[in-house]
Amino acid sequence: MQQRSEETHTRILESANLLFSKNGYDATGVAEICQAAGVSKGAFYHHFPTKQAVFMKLMEGWLNGLDAGFQLMLSQTEDIPQALLQMADMVGDVFESADVHLPIFLEFWRQAMRDPAIWQATIEPYRRYQTYFANLIQEGIAEGSLGPVNPTHASRTLVYMAMGMLMHSLFDPDHVNWPDEVRGSIEIILNGMTRREP
Amino acid sequence: MQQRSEETHTRILESANLLFSKNGYDATGVAEICQAAGVSKGAFYHHFPTKQAVFMKLMEGWLNGLDAGFQLMLSQTEDIPQALLQMADMVGDVFESADVHLPIFLEFWRQAMRDPAIWQATIEPYRRYQTYFANLIQEGIAEGSLGPVNPTHASRTLVYMAMGMLMHSLFDPDHVNWPDEVRGSIEIILNGMTRREP
């Protein structure tokens, strides 16, 4: 019985994820989600108090996944520029298989812009990553593998680039080979950060 | 009478722009727009066949404005890296005073992702700019002010960065000094593109 409940819970989340991605948050009705999940509206509102709640749960999972990914990435790092390139490859893979997971990101962003509660939940990891990157770059400078750039600017530039690429991939998913694209851009930025030897 | 008509047209467009920016496309009702514009629904539907049509008109204007801006920018260029930095300053200014004009960009993007007609209208200038940048960089390489980077990757990287920054500014408008931010990032990327002298 408990299993049934859990399954229902999951099915709702999955259907919602799919539909929010495909049609956007506002355009997706609760009834639509229920139908896609093969669940009655009563069940829906038994598991979640609100459509918003489903959305937030989804977002929570998304952020956690992101966190986990980063954790994994950062755990096995030696040389800083190497680490960044390694990340690039991982990110590139994400882009490849992302027709479902990425569009909903935009929805998250939109909501985060407007709802302070969501904003708080989003900004926190965001800044954490940024800081982490900055530290990483700081280290790189210290160890001499990176040139004397402003670590804050540099880390932000990396994040901007990643996000811009994400936006583009939403808009034009099949236009480029994303793994190559990520690597290409990272290399340029890295190049801009590495020490010149006159 | 004709003047009144034109004013009505404008007022609708302006109110819609504001409200779409503030609350999003879906969350903005026609009635709301009409009220904000001080116009009746009859007038609204006399000037526009659909809420969508208003949106598209807005987007058209936005794209045209972008075009004009670029045109202006590119008209007065000498040295390539200098030109890019100059652009950076202009873009930075845009970000500063953009609480109204930028959020609607996200709405455009969302619609463009879903509606093929809008997509077409959006992708065209987008690619045009990209190409223009690539050519500019190509020139830079030829004249020796830039290093032997892949012009396509480089130009895309610039655009990604700009878009990512835009996204961030939507999310966290007051967090940084945008003109500085733009310049900082551009410098890093430029640095990554300029010739090294061993």
Add this chain to the structure above:
Amino acid sequence: MQQRSEETHTRILESANLLFSKNGYDATGVAEICQAAGVSKGAFYHHFPTKQAVFMKLMEGWLNGLDAGFQLMLSQTEDIPQALLQMADMVGDVFESADVHLPIFLEFWRQAMRDPAIWQATIEPYRRYQTYFANLIQEGIAEGSLGPVNPTHASRTLVYMAMGMLMHSLFDPDHVNWPDEVRGSIEIILNGMTRREP
């Protein structure tokens, strides 16, 4: 100039007639009529105070046409049964070429049921015809060409039959050969009215 006005007037009526027939009175919008007539809404409301007014004008014309038809028919009559059969042929012809003129009849009827003003305008000729028929039949009885039927019942029966046939033809216009059908039915009724010779 006056001619132009008159033409506009006519075009509106014709378009309205067509559209009322095809889609019904309620489902036809003023804008639709105007578009079909190639006329602006201003012109429409210059010539007619109301959509209803157009409808009534149309109905007036229709009733007048009916009147004229009957007048013609009844002017050239000798033997009563013969006259009825002759009418049958004329009515049959009407049915044949009537895809436009007949459906609007149903609209008239509907409005007449509800609007007392229209009702008055409709019932008057209706009763006139009925009376005329009854008189005709009365004559037939007197002259011996018809049997001793109740003239009122008989005339009504004829009218019922005609109207029922009209209704059927609206519903199933291509199902039967209407001239034959009219004649067939009239013959049966006539037969029921003619004197038996034991």
Add this chain to the structure above:
Amino acid sequence: MQQRSEETHTRILESANLLFSKNGYDATGVAEICQAAGVSKGAFYHHFPTKQAVFMKLMEGWLNGLDAGFQLMLSQTEDIPQALLQMADMVGDVFESADVHLPIFLEFWRQAMRDPAIWQATIEPYRRYQTYFANLIQEGIAEGSLGPVNPTHASRTLVYMAMGMLMHSLFDPDHVNWPDEVRGSIEIILNGMTRREP
């Protein structure tokens, strides 16, 4: 709860029937129906997907009722002319108490003229009755109680007459004594069909 549901269903149908009859299909709003039924719009659209759907359900019931009536009528028949006269009496009764049930018939007809789906649903029983009548008359001819008329024409004539009478009763409900009227007309037609004995 289940009982409540069924009652709601019924109440909606009944109110719709009443209002469609009184004001016509187009002129009747969903809100109006809901109010008359003491039901919320949510409930309405829970039970029916569309205003049209209510209408069609109503029509279905009407046709079924007609079917049942005929079944009953035809079950207890001996002599053909007698049977027809017997029918006349039943039909006459219907007319008497029909201020609500008859006007909606016109709405059905109108819709059937325009919507192919409704048309199909309507034409089928219609033709069935027609055929049945024709067979009946055929039998009458065989058993010698009717003269050598064309059974198809004869049966159609009967139906035309009935429908025309119905139309008239809609238009002028209080003008005549309907039972008498039906009987009178049927007698004339019957007379037209019965064998003459020269």
Add this chain to the structure above:
DNA sequence: ACCACCGGGACCCCCCGTTATT
């Protein structure tokens, strides 16, 4: 005579969330 423009009131449909019931 004609027109563009405007006013505002519905109309049908749908939507999110609740309640009574199993």
Add this chain to the structure above:
DNA sequence: AATAACGGGGGGTCCCGGTGGT
């Protein structure tokens, strides 16, 4: 845990009519 039924409040759209101007 899950359901069907329900409550109402807009959603965009359209429509009929009137007004100021040509």
